[in-house]
Amino acid sequence: MQQAVIAIHGGAGTITREAMDPAREREYTEALQRVLQAGQRILADGGTALDAVTEAVRLLEECPLFNAGKGAVLTHAGTYELDAAVMDGATRDAGAVACVTRLRNPVLAARAVLDHSEHVLFAGAGAEEFAAAQGLELVAQDYYFTQARHEQWQRARGTAGMALLDHDAAALAARKNPAVPADPIDPDSKFGTVGAVACDSRGNLAAATSTGGVTNKRVGRVGDTPVIGAGCYADDLVAVSATGTGEMFIRTVAAHDVSAQMRYAGLPLEESARRVVMEKLVAIEGRGGLIAVDRAGNVTLPFNTEGMYRGFARVGEAVNVSIYG
Numbered sequence: 554m555q556q557a558v559i560a561i562h563g564g565a566g567t568i569t570r571e572a573m574d575p576a577r578e579r580e581y582t583e584a585l586q587r588v589l590q591a592g593q594r595i596l597a598d599g600g601t602a603l604d605a606v607t608e609a610v611r612l613l614e615e616c617p618l619f620n621a622g623k624g625a626v627l628t629h630a631g632t633y634e635l636d637a638a639v640m641d642g643a644t645r646d647a648g649a650v651a652c653v654t655r656l657r658n659p660v661l662a663a664r665a666v667l668d669h670s671e672h673v674l675f676a677g678a679g680a681e682e683f684a685a686a687q688g689l690e691l692v693a694q695d696y697y698f699t700q701a702r703h704e705q706w707q708r709a710r711g712t713a714g715m716a717l718l719d720h721d722a723a724a725l726a727a728r729k730n731p732a733v734p735a736d737p738i739d740p741d742s743k744f745g746t747v748g749a750v751a752c753d754s755r756g757n758l759a760a761a762t763s764t765g766g767v768t769n770k771r772v773g774r775v776g777d778t779p780v781i782g783a784g785c786y787a788d789d790l791v792a793v794s795a796t797g798t799g800e801m802f803i804r805t806v807a808a809h810d811v812s813a814q815m816r817y818a819g820l821p822l823e824e825s826a827r828r829v830v831m832e833k834l835v836a837i838e839g840r841g842g843l844i845a846v847d848r849a850g851n852v853t854l855p856f857n858t859e860g861m862y863r864g865f866a867r868v869g870e871a872v873n874v875s876i877y878g
């Protein structure tokens with residue numbers, strides 16, 4: 554039996570300490586701690602890595618602070634389109650949904666695809682029909698609404714003709730209007746996707762990732778999150794969940810590359826993840842970070858931005874949460 558561990562992320566980005574509000578920072582820290590404790594309990598009770606990451610991401614989707622589920626960012630058309638994926642390293646089973654607009658918890662739909670379908674990735678209306686047939690909750694688009702994201706979107710839409718990562722938009726909003734609450738991680742970028750990776754007491758690994766995507770994205774745009782191997786991946790060596798500029802994570806096949814370098818080049822976890830985040834992504838101007846755990850329970854949480862909401866918890870030990878670099 555090995556000591557089980559779970560790690561989570563809630564987005565990466567630039568930090569403006571001046572704009573930081575201690576109360577808001579506390580909110581994020583406490584939210585991350587609660588989610589880690591829930592994952593830790595599942596693992597302590599002998600639960601699987603797959604169950605722990607699914608539940609951790611579901612809880613992050615329920616929390617309006619993060620850009621996934623409730624609190625998701627808006628498309629250029631002012632609508633919500635969500636993506637999620639989950640992968641079981643023990644079996645290499647995977648499930649994902651893309652461009653869903655009515656699912657309360659996209660990660661549960663991804664899990665249902667993994668558990669109950671011969672397919673891996675469902676998109677749009679078909680994904681929703683499949684999830685509904687599995688008994689999952691459908692919601693109206695209003696469910697995802699938060700005032701803060703709506704204001705970000707209005708500013709992003711008015712001033713920039715392009716898609717903005719979650720907190721690029723928040724930064725823009727805060728600069729234009731000091732009344733808009735700034736995020737502790739903020740100015741030029743923050744990626745609000747959420748994710749979890751875990752290694753259970755049997756040494757099995759799993760990863761899950763969920764997102765609303767990027768603010769002001771074009772309708773129909775799909776990022777790295779539901780693309781197995783890009784924003785989410787797990788096998789017998791490592792489990793990885795990413796956050797950042799999705800197009801670059803797809804082009805570098807970022808999550809799978811962490812595993813590939815370990816397997817083919819014999820690199821240890823930390824060095825493999827460092828090369829992906831600090832070299833390969835940077836080479837094509839990819840910004841963001843990832844969290845990864847290997848089968849020995851080693852954890853690494855690299856990012857090439859100034860901060861990333863992140864944390865990890867080993868069974869029987871205190872929870873660790875950090876925001877800044």
Ligand code: ASP
Pocket residue numbers: 564620718719743744745746764765766767775776777778784795796797798799800841
């Ligand atoms: N990676 C996500 C996407 O491109 C965005 C994020 O991490 O916030 O959809």
